[in-house]
Amino acid sequence: xxxxxITPTISLLINPKFPSCNSLLIxxxxxxxxxxxxxxxxxxxxxxxxEIDILINSHTHPDHAAANxxxxxxxxxxxxxxxxxxxxxxxxxxxxKKLGVWGKYIEPSWDKIILEGTGFKESxxxxxxxxxxxxxxxxxxxxxxxxxxxxxxxxxFLIRDQELFFASDLGLDSFGPWYGYxxxxxxxxxxxxxxxxxxxxxxxxxxxxxxxxxxxxxxxNRCLEIIGNRENKIVELLKEQQRDISDLSxxxxxxxxxxxxxxxxxxxxxxxxxxxxKKHLRVLIGSDKVKEENGYYITL
Numbered sequence: 001x002x003x004x005x006i007t008p009t010i011s012l013l014i015n016p017k018f019p020s021c022n023s024l025l026i027x028x029x030x031x032x033x034x035x036x037x038x039x040x041x042x043x044x045x046x047x048x049x050x051e052i053d054i055l056i057n058s059h060t061h062p063d064h065a066a067a068n069x070x071x072x073x074x075x076x077x078x079x080x081x082x083x084x085x086x087x088x089x090x091x092x093x094x095x096x097k098k099l100g101v102w103g104k105y106i107e108p109s110w111d112k113i114i115l116e117g118t119g120f121k122e123s124x125x126x127x128x129x130x131x132x133x134x135x136x137x138x139x140x141x142x143x144x145x146x147x148x149x150x151x152x153x154x155x156x157f158l159i160r161d162q163e164l165f166f167a168s169d170l171g172l173d174s175f176g177p178w179y180g181y182x183x184x185x186x187x188x189x190x191x192x193x194x195x196x197x198x199x200x201x202x203x204x205x206x207x208x209x210x211x212x213x214x215x216x217x218x219x220x221n222r223c224l225e226i227i228g229n230r231e232n233k234i235v236e237l238l239k240e241q242q243r244d245i246s247d248l249s250x251x252x253x254x255x256x257x258x259x260x261x262x263x264x265x266x267x268x269x270x271x272x273x274x275x276x277x278k279k280h281l282r283v284l285i286g287s288d289k290v291k292e293e294n295g296y297y298i299t300l
Contacts, residue, residue, distance in 0.1 A: 001042045006205065006212070007162065009140060013038055013046075014210050016173070019063045019117040021207040024157070024166050025050075029138025034058060034157060034166060035207065036067035040119040043067040052077045054135060056142075058168035059154040060088035060095065061181075064207065066118035072125050080135075082146075082153030083128035092122055100182025106271040109264040129155075147196060149189025150178060156196070163202040165216070170196070172219045173208040176226035179279055180254075180272035186227065186279050193220050230254060231280050235289060235299060242296040245281075249273045253280075 002014040003025075013023040021037035025046075032054040036043055046052075047070070055077050057065050068089050071077050081089055088095040096102035101110045114120065135142040143158045150169045157166040170192070171177035179186055197220060204213040213219055233253050237243060252258055254276045255269050281297055284290035290297050 001038060002210070004210075006164065006203070010159075010164070012205050013042070015039055015042065016208040016210050018208065019114060021063050021169075022205070022210070024205070026137055026140055026142065028140045030054060030136075032056060032135060032137050032140075032142065033071075035064040035168070036071065037063040037065065037118060037207075038067070040067050040070070043070055047071070047075065051075070054078050054080065054137070056080045056129070056135065056144075056157070057082065057085075057089070058156070058166070058207070059151045060085040061099075061151060061169075062095075062114050062118045062120040064168075065089050065123070066120040068123035068126075069121040072123040079123065079126050080129045080133075081126040082155055083130045084146075084148070084153030085151065086126065086128045089123040089126050092120075098181075098183050100275070101271075106267065109268045109271075112264055113268050145196075145199070147192040149185055149187075149192045151181065152183050152185070152188075154192075158199060158201070160200075163200055165196075165199070165201040165204045167196075167204050167206040167213075167216075169207050171223045171226075172204065172206045172213060172216075175208075177223050178272075178276075180275045182275070184275075184279065186283055190224075190227070193223060196220065230276075231284065234277065234280055234284065238290060238297055238299045242293075242298040244296050245274050245277060248277050248297075253277055 004012045009027050011025045013025055015038050016022050020039055021035055023038045024034040026032045030053040033052050034056045035058055052075055055071050060081055101107050129144055131146040133144040145156045145158050147154050147156045156168050177189055201216050204216045230253055254273045258269055261269055291300055
């Protein structure tokens with residue numbers, strides 16, 4: 001883990017490689033931590049050095065909420081989760097059902113890679129928060145901005161007087177936008193991009209990128225380009241011939257290096273490849289560019 005100072009009281013704790021994520025630490029009159037996917041050992045170390053008053057989850061995917069149970073178990077910190085995803089950190093089965101992995105062929109691989117990889121365990125408590133909630137930390141006023149798409153309860157956080165934005169999983173890393181679970185939504189993601197554009201922001205930091213972004217608009221345009229390129233690739237493949245989901249997933253539309261994986265890891269990433277392709281196909285069907293017949297897709 002590396003610690004990057006953003007301001008005298010705000011630091012980005014860096015461990016961006018999935019299935020970990022960066023955390024944001026705010027050491028004001030009240031000490032707040034955003035997300036606990038930094039790594040179980042690192043969270044334990046932080047708690048030995050700093051007393052956390054407030055824990056906030058940007059969303060409840062395990063790579064962002066893995067160590068909630070530690071903070072819940074050994075501190076009196078208030079633990080806040082998005083109201084759209086309440087219950088997820090307290091019930092693994094509920095989370096799996098919402099994500100679309102419960103009872104599916106992917107569940108054993110998901111357990112191995114996600115649960116073992118993050119160390120996620122159920123937390124004892126959580127308090128919901130919603131759009132516009134202000135976390136009063138002293139001089140720092142942290143505003144919750146609802147930014148769905150990646151997940152229904154995905155939030156970013158804004159410190160208006162410093163024009164500083166924590167973008168969580170908005171898709172500003174090299175991979176770009178990710179919407180691979182059952183409750184992810186491309187249309188909501190597009191709405192979120194336009195919503196964020198309207199906010200006055202000078203500096204942006206995020207969950208899976210290890211530096212400060214000074215031109216957010218450029219990165220949002222890149223996100224739109226990535227989504228558009230994925231859609232165009234699907235259309236071009238369907239122009240050649242009709243294809244089903246399994247066939248489309250072989251062409252690296254989302255994960256270009258999918259063929260490099262084997263075993264549970266290949267199954268794991270293929271699951272998300274297919275889910276994201278399905279979401280694009282729904283959009284394409286809705287815009288009358290594609291139609292489905294007996295499990296196969298063709299262009300109109």
